[in-house]
Amino acid sequence: MSDWPLYEVFLRGKRGLNHVHVGSLHAADPQMALHHARDLYTRRNEGVSIWVVAAVDITASSPDEKDPFFAPAGDKVYRHPTFYDIPDDVPHM
Amino acid sequence: MTEILELEQHFAETIAHERRVEPRDWMPDAYRNTMIRQIAQHAHSEIIGMQPEGNWITRAPSLRRKAILIAKVQDEAGHGMYLYSAAETLGADRADLTDKLITGRQKYSSIFNYPTLSYADVGVIGWLVDGAAICNQVPLCRSSYGAYARAMVRICKEESFHQRQGYELLMTMMRGTEAQREMVQDATNRFWWPSLMMFGPPDDQSPNTERSMAWGIKRHTNDELRQRFVDMTVPQAEKLGVTLPDPDLRWNPERGRYDFGAVDWDELTQVIKGNGPCNAQRVAHRKAAHAEGAWVREAATAHATKHSGFAPFSSPNRPDPGSSKVQSEVQR
Numbered sequence: 118m119s120d121w122p123l124y125e126v127f128l129r130g131k132r133g134l135n136h137v138h139v140g141s142l143h144a145a146d147p148q149m150a151l152h153h154a155r156d157l158y159t160r161r162n163e164g165v166s167i168w169v170v171a172a173v174d175i176t177a178s179s180p181d182e183k184d185p186f187f188a189p190a191g192d193k194v195y196r197h198p199t200f201y202d203i204p205d206d207v208p209h210m
Numbered sequence: 211m212t213e214i215l216e217l218e219q220h221f222a223e224t225i226a227h228e229r230r231v232e233p234r235d236w237m238p239d240a241y242r243n244t245m246i247r248q249i250a251q252h253a254h255s256e257i258i259g260m261q262p263e264g265n266w267i268t269r270a271p272s273l274r275r276k277a278i279l280i281a282k283v284q285d286e287a288g289h290g291m292y293l294y295s296a297a298e299t300l301g302a303d304r305a306d307l308t309d310k311l312i313t314g315r316q317k318y319s320s321i322f323n324y325p326t327l328s329y330a331d332v333g334v335i336g337w338l339v340d341g342a343a344i345c346n347q348v349p350l351c352r353s354s355y356g357a358y359a360r361a362m363v364r365i366c367k368e369e370s371f372h373q374r375q376g377y378e379l380l381m382t383m384m385r386g387t388e389a390q391r392e393m394v395q396d397a398t399n400r401f402w403w404p405s406l407m408m409f410g411p412p413d414d415q416s417p418n419t420e421r422s423m424a425w426g427i428k429r430h431t432n433d434e435l436r437q438r439f440v441d442m443t444v445p446q447a448e449k450l451g452v453t454l455p456d457p458d459l460r461w462n463p464e465r466g467r468y469d470f471g472a473v474d475w476d477e478l479t480q481v482i483k484g485n486g487p488c489n490a491q492r493v494a495h496r497k498a499a500h501a502e503g504a505w506v507r508e509a510a511t512a513h514a515t516k517h518s519g520f521a522p523f524s525s526p527n528r529p530d531p532g533s534s535k536v537q538s539e540v541q542r
Contacts, residue, residue, distance in 0.1 A: 156288075160281075
C-alpha cells in the first residue's frame with residue numbers, strides 16, 4: 118500500500134476558542150484530510166472550524182533541550198503580578 | 211551510561227507523580243512496546259468490532275434502528291482511528307499495524323469472535339459488551355500515556371450512547387411479543403459469559419498485571435473490573451426482566467457484592483488461540499476489505515499527485531521507534 122501522508126488535526130470547538138490539537142489522520146491530500154477530519158473528529162458538533170497540517174511541516178521543540186530551551190522564562194519572577202507587595206488596603210489592585 | 215540512568219529516573223519520576231508520559235519523552239523500550247501492543251490491540255478490536263453489528267445494518271427493523279446502528283458502527287471505525295493515531299505517536303506504522311492484524315500477528319478482543327444471530331444481539335452487545343468495555347475503558351482515561359488517555363476520553367464519551375441505545379432496544383423488545391422476549395433472553399445467555407471474559411484471565415494467571423499497574427498502564431486488576439461489571443449489571447438485568455445464565459449468581463451481604471460462578475477459562479484460551487466460532491471469518495473479512503480498497507487508495511494518491519504537481523511525500527519522515535529521533539503528536 119502506498120502510504121498517505123500524516124496530517125495533524127486542530128479544531129475550534131466553538132466561536133471564541135482557539136484551535137486545539139485533537140489527533141491525526143492519513144489522507145492523500147489536504148482537501149481529503151479536511152473531509153476525513155470532519156468525519157472523524159466532529160461527528161457530534163465538536164467543532165466549528167478545522168485546520169489540517171501535514172505533520173512533516175511542523176517544527177517542534179526537542180525534549181532534549183527542555184530545560185535550557187525554556188530557561189529564559191524561569192528566572193523572571195518579576196513578570197508575574199504576585200512578585201509585587203501591595204498593601205491589602207489599596208483598593209482595586 | 212549515566213545519561214540512560216538520568217533518563218530512566220526522569221521517566222520514573224513522571225510516573226510516580228502521576229504526570230503523563232508524552233510522545234517525545236524518553237521511555238523504556240518495554241514501556242513503549244507494551245503501550246503500542248495494548249493500543250494496537252484495542253484499535254484492532256474497534257475495527258473488527260464493526261463486523262458483528264454491521265452484519266445487521268441491512269436488516270434493521272426500522273429506519274430509526276438502522277440510522278442508530280449505522281452511527282454506532284461508524285463510531286467504532288472512529289474509535290479505531292483515534293487509537294491508531296495514538297499508536298503512531300509511539301512510532302508505530304499504520305500500514306504495518308493493519309498488516310499485523312490481517313496476518314494474525316496482533317490480537318483483538320475475543321468477544322468479536324462470537325456470531326450475532328438475531329437483532330436482539332445488537333441490543334445485548336450494546337448493553338453487555340459495550341458495558342464491559344466502558345468498565346475497562348473509564349480507568350484508561352487516566353493511562354500514564356497521554357495520547358492514549360486523551361483518545362480514551364473521546365471514546366468513553368461516545369460509548370455511553372452505545373450502551374444506552376442497546377439497553378433501550380432491549381427494553382423495547384421486552385415490551386413486545388413473547389417471541390421477542392425469548393430472543394432477548396437467548397442473546398443474553400450467549401453473551402453473558404463471553405462478556406465476563408472480556409476482562410481477561412484471572413489475576414493469578416495474569417503475569418504482566420503487576421508491572422502494568424506500576425507503570426500506570428493498567429489501573430485495576432482484571433478481577434476487580436470483572437466484579438465491578440457484575441455488580442453494575444445485575445440490577446440492570448432485573449429491571450429489564452432477563453435472567454443472567456449463572457445459577458451461582460447471588461448477593462453476598464458480607465462482601466457487599468455479587469458472588470458469581472466460575473468462568474470457563476478454557477473457552478477463552480481456545481478463542482484467543484483462533485478457535486472461536488468466527489475468528490477465521492472476521493480476519494478474512496478485514497483482509498478482503500483491505501484488498502478491495504487498494505484501488506481507492508491508489509486512485510486518491512494519483513489524484514493528489516496530479517493536482518498538486520508533486521508526488522505526495524510518503525513514509526520516510528517517520529523514524530524508527532527506537533531511534534534517537536523523536537516522535538510527537540505533531541512531528542513524527
